Amino acid sequence: MAENSPNPVPFSEPPYLRGLPSPYHTEKHRAFQKRCRAFAWENLIRHALEWEREGTVPEHVFQTFCKHNMLLPNLPAPLPVDWLKRLGIRDILGVKVEEWDHMYTGIYCDEMARSGLSGPGGSMNAGFAFGIPPIIKFGSKQLQERFLPDLLTGKKRSCIAITEPEAGSDVANITTTATKSPDGKHYIVNGTKKWITNGIWSDYTTMAVRTGGPGAAGLSVLVVPLKGNPGVNMRRLKVAGQITGGTTYIELDDVKVPVENLVGREGEGMRIIMTNFNHERLVITVGVVRQARVALSAAFSYCLKREAFGKKLMDQPVVRHRLAKAGAELETLHAWVEQILYQLCHLSKEEADRQLGGLTAMAKAKAGMVLNECAQCAVLLFGGNGFTQTGQGELAEAILRDVPGIRIPGGSEDVLLDLSVRQLVKIYQAQEKKLSQSSKI
Template identity: 40%
Template sequence: FARVCYEEALKHANKRKTFGKTLVQHPVIRFKLGEMARQIEATHSWMEQVAYQVGTMHPLEANMKLGGVTALLKVQCTKVFEYCARESAQIFGGLSYSRGGVGEKVERLNREVRAMAVPGGSEEIMLDLGIKQMSKLAEMAKTLVEQAEQENAGNKKQMAMARAMGVNTDVFGDANAFGDPYWYQASNSPFYNESHRKLREYVRGLFEKEIMPHVFEWDENLEIPREVHRKMGSLGLTSLAMGHPYPVEYGNIPDFLKGVKIDVFHELIVSDELCRCGSGGVAWGLVGGLTIGLPPVLRFGPKAMRDRVAPECLSGEKIICLAITEPTAGSDVANIRCSAKKSSCGKYYIVNGEKKWITNGIWADYFTVAVRTGGPGMGGISLLLIEKTMPGVTTRRMKCSGVWSSGTTFISFDDVKVPVENLIGKENKGFKCIMHNFNHERFALCAQTNRFARVCYEEALKHAHRRKTFGKPLIQHQVIRWKLAEMSRLVEATHAWLENVAYQLSTMHPLEANMKLGGVTALLKVQCTKVFEYCARESAQIFGGLSYSRGGVGEKVERLNREVRAMAVPGGSEEIMLDLGVRQMRKLAEMAKTLVSEANQGNEASSRL
């Protein structure tokens, strides 16, 4: 019903004209459509995930495990339906208030919202039931894990019997309700195999030992020691952050993954586990510049450049960053001003200009830089690899609200002589190279952001069990359980969509993915950052004043509240992503309609396509 509201609104927006143009040509209407679409897609992905559990679990297992999940899923569905009913009515205007006619479906569905929200359990009861049941299940899981570790013969027999019945007993991590992705908590998934489980265990142990104890120190010191970069490289984790296809020929990977087909779910595990540290600064400090600065070199750089730069960066010996944003050009990439003019001898580009908000720039050895080599617009942009040692390059650290240990930087280029051999791709074709990595960049940001939302939720959940007010733990106050339930339903729906997109990225040809997933990843990014912002705020409310103090019990929540905007703006602001998402998905739909129509008419070229 939510999707019907959205689709009716979309069709109406394509037909209805106001002020001399169709509704869909007004940015505010595309914004509304994008907001509806992102929530529907996240919800449907979660619904498919639950359908998989129901279809693969023994009925007794499903009854035990899925009560809390389906309760929260129902709230997710009815709240999204209510939102879409309202927004579609706004797009239809008075036509949504007339029974029959063009707005018939939207008018009727607006009357039926409460009919879906109340039966089967009201939203208020479902929120409370969901978090209580999942907390109870988590306690059972913790007990099972503890008993299994004690090597009690009776417990082992019980576990063996459960497995013989096909019951999933794979509990990993701290077993806090929704504190980890759903597949960690004895649920089934079609996406993960033994190699993923080994990687999960490997990185959890590694990050808890090498990263987690030092996060506060590194953030306060504004830097991650270079030896940590080298260790990440030597242990084979940097290659797994680079996007499909993974550059295993240039970088190390863990021994147990050699010979395994690496997919996007391996990358998702590494990113998700790293971001348990609750610091965008540490996550970006370790792989932020690498994941956006090196891919253009790998995809479009000449072989000599790839062979020299890629091994150095993937090993952690050198650091690379991407330098696109300027003081006057952010998301509007086509308007960059930093210039690169050929020298009279033709052997160099002379680069002049400035770059701003460059992640890892303060200690980077290489800069993948967008420069203007031609006329205005996207057709005059090229990419150059500039080295920090080249005369005329200066860097200055920027003081930002958050992500302190990521090295956000202001860069100046003053008559920098860059050899023409350092051109990445073709001259004046750099915009295509930049766009090529945007899907992966946004997906990586989404993976980080949703784990940060989950960290906020999990920290609040643990605090609610410890902290007492009015003679009882916070968790025993219904309003606190509601807050936790609202956070968990949003995080779970978003992660299900994240896995859905990971599957598309893993199975599509790169050209197909670039064509089909631009709009999807744009909307997914908005979904992730809005959920993160909500969870950051609500977790801070549960922590109270402790969320406003640097360090201590509320350390992660305080830091993540400062870093919300750092996730919401880079890679495309929410406003631009909503507009881009709807425009790209409309364009793709029109292309599909045309191809099908021409193929049905016997058009040979369309049939071949």
């Protein structure tokens, strides 16, 4: 079987790639998928496990992806068409930038995760997926002119820095401060940021800081220079999974940042961060579904070949039962994610944030649970091989180590489950109020 062909092993591919009808994917989507798979395989997927073992994806990979505009799909759809065309960027592997929609985003994120590992793809995408979007959506024209040309073309790298040692999902309690200098020309930034993906390689970060009093109302967002900037100290953190993601600890000691680097206005930080989270959670979820596919299909393939107690593992009812339970969870999640992607194609950004923000948080939380189920299933069925960081079960073992890196970042699982229901209650209350008012007319 060619490496770029659909994998025939059950659970290994989404339904539309198994030849089943799809109401969501057009011929243009399918054509892009083929080109995207070929590009990702050649430049990332076939080396991913090797690079994960080594702990770092070579720098030239980032440059190759940028040269072919293949990190731009990490931006929220629709893409910033005017900016891209100003920079001479008119298509992404043959898809016109003005035609890019969320279904293309879903295809791209799925293909980028086809190694089963989130680290190698994550080593490149944090800036485009999380760091640049706030500048595009909320940045002043002057701020955009200063930063977007280099960031969108990959001449400079960026990341997003929200999490702190004492403030992860509890964003409102961020303690990193940004105080204006006596002459009013700079913010002086002090504090620490932790678990910052790609931070170690980034020239800039879109950073959440406290410019005002306590709570959410005191938060703002700044573009903070990192590499080589006085007062900035960075070191990589050793983490259990996503080894190649460049997880970084950042210390900021009287770091001078021009006041012009403010994104939006002072006090708007919480709104900017929350809006950005919807996209972050969506792209994480799509990649996680593919990781779960890789884990479960690897176990399925192994069970078709491995013999124990005088028969193939697949001939054992208990094995089939375990595969079926995990597979049902996986396919259910995939159908839900496709539905969300399609809905995003047909809603305004404001309406999508309102209607789908809570559901996207719920889907991201569910994705972590499903990946855990599929990865544990794979490791258990691989047996001793699944407990070994080499050999047949190496990939399943690595995917299981990735699971906490899905269930915690982007809003930890329990926080997102609570958030999702609170959002649904808000929507219900608004609709109930509207119905009540209309009935009085």
